[in-house]
Amino acid sequence: MNVEVTSLKANMDNLWQCLHALLKRIEQLEGTANLNRKQHYDANNSPKRINGTFDELVSLNDNKKRNDEDADVKVVCNETVTEDPETGIRKRTVVTERVVTTKAFHVIPIKDDLDHSVTTVNESAVLHDDKSKMSCTTDSIRKNGEISSPLSMEILSTTTARTIQLSYNPFREIDYDRVANLIIITRVKPDSVAKDIRAGDAIVEINGISVTQIKRLTELKGSIILKIMPAPLHQGPSVYYRAILDYDGSHDSRVPTNFSVLNLKKGDVIQAFSMDSNWIQGRKVNDLNQSGLCPVNILGEQVSMLSPYGRRVLVLLGVPGVGRRTLKTMLLTHMPQYFATATPYTSRVPKPNELEGREYYFRTKEEMLERIRAGDMIEWGELDEQFYGTSLETIRSCIRSGRVCLLDCGPQALPHLYNAEFMPLVVLISPPEIDDFRQINKLRPRPYTEEQMKAYILENKKLMESSYAKMFHIVLVNRNLDVTFKRLMETLSELRDEVQWVPEAWLHRR
Incomplete structure (x- = not known):
């Protein structure tokens, strides 16, 4: 009997130590066990009290699971009790599992099939804001890497669409450019009656048809319905002015009858789409929905926009097949406004x-x-x-x-770019070691041969040892495109938040 009691006490002590370590670890990792320290147990606790502790833990986990079904980390306890048929000793086993849920987000192309329409019956074009969220298509990319989707990420996040119904063809009264599958209005002629169309507007659809499918705009006849939204800032002219005076157009008798005015405060910056000796047709850069006419004499010096990254050029270097062009396209798609x-x-x-x-x-x-x-x-x-x-x-x-000019070029271009004018950030995308390269190569639609892979690795090694290497700021080994893109984004984020060190000669440009 004494031997059995001693054995049970030893098992109890071991069980307490395991339980104490388990509770402490759970508190450290997820903070789910909010038991008071006074409820932690010492070696003198009875087996009954220890069993109660397990019950509390299981109950606590059940409550946590009910209250937080979406938690990233969950703990599940499973309890089994067995009895030895020979000795009659009961054995209680508690298995605790930590389930870690990871979430991945992928950008997928979504057709712009949301209902942005607004019923309008007024011949002079009744406007109505569409409060629904826009969807962004990213499946169409120009050959040179620029976005060619009908809608820009910048537009979708900050502006609303409006629908205009006209009984005549307005394209004889406006000047426009086709940019990235949009028709961008650059000037409305003085005699135009299309007062609800303004410089800086982007026409996305005409009579429900994408503007990419309509070529001869001046030949359109009958009633015309336009879907319009402000064009992205970066797709308009790079001509900006800062206002040196306040301006309230409602008190200006010189404003032509059919034109909306652009009210300004001193210090406002506008983007100019067209200009004559008296008026500028433009819009505020901090609110693209505000556009119209303003007099030339209230504008001061012409100003330019600086990239928030502190660099004017981002250079992606790498041997063939390393993925630099794909990374370039991903970056242009992700942040076309920058x-x-x-x-x-x-x-x-x-x-x-x-x-x-x-x-x-x-x-x-x-x-x-x-x-x-x-x-x-x-x-x-x-x-x-x-x-x-x-x-x-x-x-x-x-x-x-x-914006930052994004280039995927050869190293021979660096001597032209590595100077105070362009202040580049040079990123070398390197292939992985041969074993990892083989695994990645299996996923390619047209895999490289073994000789090609070895040649690329050797070429990259020579590039790292060349005279160009002193111009490399960052080297990213591309084992996985998503991971490499994330690391590139983190690097760019650091440019905005941390101190940068550049050649002194760049700061003494003459």
Whole structure:
């Protein structure tokens, strides 16, 4: 009997130690066990009290599970009691499981099929705000990396759509540009009666049809229904002015009858879409819904927008097949309001659906050669007897829009970019070791050969040891595109929040 009692006490002590450690760990990890320290048990507690503790723990977990079904971490206790048929000793086993739930979010293309329509019957165009949330399509991306979806992420998050019904064709009374599958109004003519269409508006649909499917706008006849919303800031002109005086257009008798006015406070910045000797047609940059006319004389100096990242160019380098172009596209899709890419030049003839300045800038071979000789091209090449290349001027134009110019180029372009004018952040995307590369390669639709993979790794090693390496700021090994993209985003976030160290020569530009 004494031996059995001693054995039971030893088991009780061991059980108490396990229980105490379990409760303490649960408190540390998730804070679910809010038991008072006075309820923790010492070695003199009876087996009955210890059993009660298990009951409290199980009850506590059940309550937690009922009260927090969406918790990321859950604890489940399962209890079993067995009895030894020979000795009659009962054995109680409690198994505690921690279930960790992870959540992953993926961007998927969603068709813009929400109901944004508003019934309007007034011939002069009755406006009504659509309070429903917009959906964003990201499945259509231009060849050069810029967004070509009908709606911009910037528009969708900050503005509302409106529907206008007209009994005439307004496109003879306005000037417009086609930009990224939108029709952006740049100027409304003085004699126009389309007073509800303003510079800075983007037409998304005409009679329920996407503007991408309508070519000859001036030939439209009959009643016309326009779906309109403010164009993204970065898709308008990179021309900004700061107001030096307050302006209230309701007291200005000079305003043409059919025009809405843009009331301003001193210090407001406007984006100018068109200008004559007296008036500017523009909109406030901090509220894209406010657009209209304002007099030229209340505007002071022309101003430019600076990127919040402190760098003007983001360079992605890497050997073929390492994923830098995919990362570039992901970044342009994720934050088109902060990043843009430079449109390349080519000497070939435009294809039927290509537009000047969208896919390429089309130039003659002689003009391309002149730019190369003048040092204006950061990189260039020849394919099928035609020249292709990236010009410094297009990079400057991108920067003037207030965005970071995103380039995926070769290392030979770095000497043109690594200076005070462009202040680049240079990121090298490296392939993983050969074993990881083989696993990743299996997922490719057209896998590389073993020789190609080894050649890419060797080429990357040479690049790391080259004279260009001193210009690399960050090296990211791409084992997984999603993880690498997240690390790139974290790096960019640090640029906004932390002190940056740049070459001293960049701060003494003359």
